[in-house]
Amino acid sequence: MKFLHTADWHIGKKIKGYSLLEEQLEAYEQVLHIADKHQVEAVVIAGDLYDRSVPSVEAIELFNQMVQTINLEKRWPLLAISGNHDSAIRLEAGGPWYEATQFHLNTRLAQAFKPIVLGNTQFFLLPYFEPFEARQYFEDESLKTIQTAMERVVEEMTAQFDPNYQHVLVAHFFAAGSERSDSETAVTVGGLDNVSVSLLEEHFDYVALGHLHNRHALHNETVKYSGTLLKYSLSEVNQKKGVWIVTLEDGKVTLEFEPIKPLRDVEVIEGSFSELLSPEFYEKVNRDNYLGVRLTDREVIPNVMNQLTKVYPKIIQLDRVNGRDRQSISSMSQSDLQKQDPLTLFGDFFKEMTESPLSEFQQTVLTETIQLTNKEGE
Amino acid sequence: MKFLHTADWHIGKKIKGYSLLEEQLEAYEQVLHIADKHQVEAVVIAGDLYDRSVPSVEAIELFNQMVQTINLEKRWPLLAISGNHDSAIRLEAGGPWYEATQFHLNTRLAQAFKPIVLGNTQFFLLPYFEPFEARQYFEDESLKTIQTAMERVVEEMTAQFDPNYQHVLVAHFFAAGSERSDSETAVTVGGLDNVSVSLLEEHFDYVALGHLHNRHALHNETVKYSGTLLKYSLSEVNQKKGVWIVTLEDGKVTLEFEPIKPLRDVEVIEGSFSELLSPEFYEKVNRDNYLGVRLTDREVIPNVMNQLTKVYPKIIQLDRVNGRDRQSISSMSQSDLQKQDPLTLFGDFFKEMTESPLSEFQQTVLTETIQLTNKEGE
Incomplete structure (x- = not known):
């Protein structure tokens, strides 16, 4: 079984008001190319398909185009779940029809226990859920945290395991011990949203996670975040984005990382005001990129932002790295x-x-x- | 060919803040029953599936349940178009998958020229559109009004006619000479949104219209509004709501009206304040209905609305029919x-x-x- 693992598409995402639809379309075309090159047997998207529960019509059009190409045109099985940014109910409209062409889009906890069988592998698609949904589903008031809920969920899943098959979990949550970036939404604080990794690696041959934007957020061989396709905040500026090509043979995982080259990158530039406005400096910068500007001056500069955006049109943050005088x-x-x-x-x-x-x-x-x-x- | 013609479901509609989801579910169950009884070959919904372009999740859940039952459970072909209240793009997500089970949901003008063939009949599903869309589609700047656009649309459709088949148009607009109710949205004023009926009846054996809430809004034998399933304003208080069962044989139309009995009706009551609050009066009223109250008193009555809603909880309008004293x-x-x-x-x-x-x-x-x-x- 060879599949492509991606997550956190956040279609419709804006950075400081700048729409990223063009960048997202371009990144997605690279995903298609990668899937083609590797002749994958499935594409897995581990949640946060959209950036908002009520996406714009432009975001919906782009998403529709994406999944139609993957599933109807390229005819790859498409396994997807809703994430914490998605509205489960707004997503699920066509669900029962999608299955006919192996597009499985799980948005409800109850759907997670029916494995999707592709080749020699059982896939369990667990959408983002909150503990109260587990309490309702299992009629068990003791499931107070996502960890206790996940123990129950995994128990229910393993009961469906066919020992002759490999087992993959697709899920969207915060795995204990991971590192966060700025652009993720912290769902709860104080560790209530943690899921222990040992629970996952013990039962599944591979766990395709979504939620964290950095694919290195978690250090584990078989429990993996794919990260986003694009940088969605300045804190991700040094992260290399892309997708995993996952090969599962006899329960053994081989991973290959395929990078995505962004149409417009997120970058940080630093210098004094006069340096930044000098051609020697700005001619070396890709001024079409989304920029975090680190200004070294301390004095008041009237209309600083207006002057800078004349040269750098897409400034997403301005910092005074040495503080200010007055x-x-x-x-x-x-x-x-x-x-x-x-x-x-x-x-x-x-x-x-x-x-x-x-x-x-x-x-x-x-x-x-x-x-x-x-x-x-x- | 025998089919059920309904329109203007307006799922998620509220009257003066009162959600009608319960009434809509109940009316829909009657629709199922009627379709069953008549053993229809298709169900046609002529636009305004939802009441708003961004429906609530509750409305979406109800709508999903409705179309899944009709198409996946009952296995009736379902022919639907978007109306002026719907967001075409929000509706169309599952479109390409729906067709496999004969659920045809047209939301774009371009889709209207590919007939859906069921039995001996070609159905043309024309979603609500505005003249600028016709100008774009036909690359013809002369299409300024919906009438000129429709002439072009009908020309394009008739070019697809197979003379061995019967021809049905499903559309959503204001047909010239119709009467409006209060709860419809007038799309334009001054007659620009009119479509002449002769154009329609000349070419089609039957035209299943949506947009106007009164099935008697237009007096024509083969060009018909179905009206809404429920009364959506006080101006509709005397309208009998329901669906058409349309039988087409050798191009000849036979119509049968099947009424829908509402869970809670919209009704007008009239009397003096003291009459309305007397048991002899209110015990004869179905006080669970949505009521327009016509008060005959002329004097000031402190807290009149509060006092009335204690007896009649769902008042949607209060009028002083004889004016006021001061x-x-x-x-x-x-x-x-x-x-x-x-x-x-x-x-x-x-x-x-x-x-x-x-x-x-x-x-x-x-x-x-x-x-x-x-x-x-x-």
Whole structure:
């Protein structure tokens, strides 16, 4: 059994307002090419197909095109699950019809226990779920955490194991011991969302995970994140993105990483304001990329963002790496802050953020609003 | 060829905040029963499947259940189009897979010219479209109105006619000469959205229309609205709702109307306040229905709505059929109105609507807001 493992497509994702649909289409075409090259027997997408529960129509059009090409045109079996970013119910509309062409899109916990058999392998497709859904499904109030729920889920799955087949789990959660990136949504805090890796590797020949955007988030031979197809935040700037080609033979896993070359990369540039605006500097930068700008100057630069975006149109973050010269609100002590009146505080904050003071009209509106708020509290 | 013609399901519709999902499920079950009884060869839904372009997940669940039962369980061919209330792209996700089981869901103009052949009949499924889509599709800038566009559309369809078959058009628009109800969305004004009926009846043996909620909106033997399954506004209170059973033999149409009995009806009651609250009156009313209340009193009744909803929980409109006693703002002359200051005007209006005066805090907020607005205009 040879299949392609990808996850976290987040179709429709924007970075700081910039739509990534073009980049996503381009990355997806590379996925097709890779699957073709390796003559895979299936394509696995481990959740977060869309970026939002209610995707835009443009995102829906792109996603429809993707799955139609994979499944109807290329005729690859397509095994997918919903992730925490997806609306299970919005996704599942065509589900019962998809199965006729080996497109299996599981969005409900109840579907996870019917293995999909391809060649010599049983695939278990477990959509993202929350503990309360496990409590309802198993009618067991003791399933308080995702770990206890997963123990029950795995027990139910292994009961369906045919020992003559290999066993693959496709799932979407946080595996204990993994490292997070900035662009993922932390579902819960304090370890409640952790699933222990030993539970997974003990029973399955391979576990195709989604949720974390870094394929190196977890160090394990057979329990793997694929990571995203593209960098979705500055914290992913040094990650190499791509997909896994997974070969399973006699329960033995062989992995091959196939990189995806982004249409526009996410990159960090650093320098003084004058350096960044000098041709010697910017001619070496791919200025079509999404850029995090690290500014080394300390002084106030009026209209800094406007001036920079004339040269670098897609700035997604601007940092002052050496801090700033004048005293800023954030550096004032708590007790100093409490001594200031709200109008002064807001005015300072506004000036710090926009590098220009409040206009007369803005001051008037603010004054009236503060008076009104005070009155309401009386 | 015998088929069931329905339209304008508006799944997820609310009347004045009341969800109608329960009523819609119940009506749909009657549709199943009727289709069973008549042993139809197909079910036709002529647009407005959903009430909104982004339906709620509850609406999606109900709709999925409906089409799965009709097409996968009952195995009736299902011919449907998107209406002006539907988002074509949100609907079409599973489209290419649906066709394998004779579920044809057309959402794009381009799909309308490939006839669906069932038995001895060619069905043309024309989704709701706007003239600009026809201009794009035909690359013809002269198609300014829906009428000129439809002439071109019909020409294109008739080119696909097999003379050995009967021809049915399924469409969703306003046919010239029809009467509107309150709950429909007028797409354009001034007649630009009209399609002449003669164009339709000339070429098709039967035209299954959606859009208007009253099946009697158009008086024609072979071009028919089915109307909604349920009453969706007070203006529909006297309409009998249901579906058409259409039998086509040698191009001859036989129609049978099958009524739907609503779980909760929309009804109008009329009387004085004291009459309406007397057991002799209300015990004769089905108080679980959605009610338009026509109050005959002229005097001010404090808290009138609160008192009435204790007896009639689902009031969707309250009218004073004989007007009211005291002078109201609406009866003041334009010049009188202009003499009043905004605070007084708003206070009077508030009192008229709620039958209680502005509180001190409300007066303060209003005063400040008016001052602020005046300042902004300076």
